[in-house]
Amino acid sequence: MDPRLLQRSRGVRSSLVAGVALALVGVLLLVGQAWWLARLVDQAFAEQRLDPTVLLLAVTCVGGRAVLAWGSAVVAARAAVTVRAELREAVVAEVLDPRRLGPRPSSARVTTLLGAGLDPLDGYVGRFLPQLVVTATVPPLVVVVLLLVDPLSALIVGLTVPLVVGFLVLVGLATQDRMSARWGELSRLGRHFSDLVGGVRTLLVLGSRQERGLRVTGERHRRATMDALRSAFLSSLVLELFSTLSMAIVAVATGLRIVDGGLSLQTGLFVLLLAPEAYLPVRRLGAQFHDSEAGVAAAREALDLLDAPRHHGDRGVPASPAIVVDGVRVDRGVGAPEVVVGDAVVLPGELVAVAGPSGVGKSTLLDTLLGFVPLSAGALTLGGVPVDEVDVVAWRRRVAWVPQLPAVPAGTIGDAVLLGAGGSRDDVVQALADAGAEDLDPDRVVREDAGDLSAGERRRVAIARALLRVRAGGVDLLLLDEPTAGLDAAREQRVIETVRGLGVTTLVVAHHPAVLHAADRVLELGRVPEPVR
Template sequence: MPPLDPRLVRRSRGVRRLLGVSVVLGVGTAATVIAVAHVVSVVVARRFDGQPIAALPLVILVGLVVRAAVAWTHTTVAARAAAAVKADLRHEVVDDLLDPRRLGPRPSSAGVVTLLGPGLDAFDGYVGRFLPQIVLSALVPPAMLVAIGVTDVLSAVIIGVTLPMTVVFLVLVGLVTKDRVDRRWQALERVGRHFADVLDGLTVLKVFGRRQEDGLRQVGDRHRRESGRALRLAFLSSFVLDLFSTLAVALVAVSVGLRVVEGHLALGPGLFVLLLAPEAFAPIKRLGSLFHDSTEGAEATAGLLALLEHDRHNGTLAAPDLRRAEIVIDGVVVRHDGRAAPSLELSHHRVRPGEFVAVTGASGSGKSTLLALLMAFERPTAGYVLVDDVDLASIDPVAWREQIAWVPQVPGLVEGTIEDNVRLGDHAASGDDVRAALRDAGAGDLALTRPISESGTDVSAGERRRIAIARAILRVRSGAARLLLLDEPTAGLDAVREAAVLSTLRGLPVTVIVVAHRPETIGAADRELRLGRRLVDA
């Protein structure tokens, strides 16, 4: 992974502005260091010879103040840029996850929380300190080397040989450190995922008396051990880097001192070289110390950019009316990265308007992928999904989804009452319409004014599913939805409620495609589409 990801430079105007300002301030820093070193060497040499120094001390003071002002400006600009980049990336990630044209699977909530929380917090070290230091390391040492070379060629040769060796060592440290940093970042993600999973299932865990202290302690200890190993390596590498640069400066100091004593080099130029030699190594030493501080930010940057870089739906055509349109799945293959086998493979299938189709198959056969494909959340790797002979990939996804009612395995809820959640299907529906939808979804016993939370911890899994089915029914009856997609809608329902739901679904005047495992649901369908084998159905 490069120190500066070019994707971040292309995407973030704040990073580009920071790099531009860093170049200007880096040139100013180099010029100020050289000027102050020259004036100091002249003052000391003149005083040693007993010559007057006039206003030169004031010039030194002004130079030091200018250097401090440049450093303060650089730090302030970098800190503000880091805050701006973090805010921009957070907004961009949220907008991307809500973008209706986003294709591909959504990342896990725990992973997104880890990236937007601890991951972006590490941006202060990466963008605010490390990236500006890269610019200083690229500008200041060459400027010092040129200034020293003009004054003393031998010292420039010594620094010119040892400086690249220091850079090579810094690169080797980065390669060795990467493995430790990767392990620490993986441990941090594991802590976040485990904690999120425990919170999601906290009610069930408490009901069955399953304590999670040991599990949380284990993942926390793993993260602590990886952090300790990374810190030990950071301290050791910083010590070796300091030792190497100190030895290089010592070689210059011994060479200059001997030649000044022997009269082969004047005192003023010798002091000038001695003052600049440490400055040639200082930016690289600081870069090495900041490297370990920036690695988490670099890992988070790679994760965020990977999250943001994906295919997008570019369809613009109007959606055909699904009350009369046929859906044809023709030679579709869907492949996902990291999987050897296709997630979905279907030779040919036709869904006619008003049909009730049950999608069955073993776990992993592609049932959920098929529904995601029909909702335009996925795009076929090969083949086509045709709607009235129009490729679904060329249809505007927003207009297409306006005709769809969708009930997932774990439906989403909003803070409010049961009526508020059902009315999401049709905000203009009357109270009688909402009650009828709940009754037909087998949820007539639920009070409309009953409050529920967004987490859904105050409703059972069956109640949550019935509320979502009622929401979909209301959307269909309002005339907005003409295609109803359901994923295991009757799971967790008793026989009476299941029969009521299936009877309602059979009577809806829309196309219904349902992922099913229960024989009652499969039996209620007009026909079965079984995945996991090559199927041709005209």
């Protein structure tokens, strides 16, 4: 069991506590059932009579175990539903958490988790974990009870049960890679399908090839699933075989001693009724182990997503802060060069252009100012406050940002411009005109993915939104990432003049000479050579 699941899910903790309590009660009923049934048979054969009290006690124990099994199934099913709901809520909260550091998870990954990706938790939490508790509780207690009535049978059971568990471990290790491969195939299939749905219009043109690719991916997933099922059936056969042989040893030893008179009929029957219950939980655990592998893989996927680092700063930033960069280094991950920014100061009200070759880290610098990416070394302060100590939620409310690939939500263009700022229709029209988008109708409806807008139109809508936010007040920093890409010279000049007239501290990532010449200063970033390996 992943300990992170215990920490995050109250449903799992409650399920384990309830499972232990139910298992203890079940052991008591199990011992009582075996004892009274053995007593009943002994009376019928040895004494030629039937005691109603003994019969009532035996029936009570059998009925109690039936009620207990029903209660255990109900508790386990509710726990599974609770855990799935908890993890889904946690994943949604994680995706929307503004304090999360690092890259956001892909939409395909989130869709897989929130959809069928967490369904295997039903088998893991609803069946495997309760059976795991029973397996850890019942066999040791059965051995203790057998030790009190028949030490030889207790010795046989105590030596053979660990052997069965050992085979279960070997089977688990052999199938772990196959289940991981199955989860990988499911994830890849989900990402592939999500990409196809996102490009459904292109799919109409390239349908045959994409359809063939989807069929091949689905076939790989089917083969991985069938391999896992084959391993499940074979492992169940192995566990059943060794459990049967172990029980046969107990039965032969007990029967011979009953015949020789070394063991009473009641004690022998009690041992024969109770001993199989030491192997039954292990056999059931082995049968459900493959459910657990899929559930563990799903839980690990969700928990890995939930374990992303977070901002813990809570300090406020002064109004119109000066930005001081002191040897900032950002590690963008394995295989990517490290981003290095030397010493620089951006004074309040300045328009500073960030220039340099593609991939040098210009957009990464903006991400550090927004608190999306943690620093590996160096210092970055906002009005004297280190960026990693800043309350990023409050700070981002004071930043207007136009990313390189801006998003436009579903609705009208006017609603997209008003997002996060508010204002009248006249404000929207003015902001669109200042962004060079006077040809866009504020009442025009766009789809959810804004696929009916060109890249230039989306960029202009995002610039208009940023302008409206700055004019609404409360914004101390404007961040623009290639804001004039795709604009003609006249619209580019209009955007530059509008930004210069705002009077707010502005960092703009740009390659165009017109933007570089209009800036107060140009901050040049250069690539640091990668270390030789």
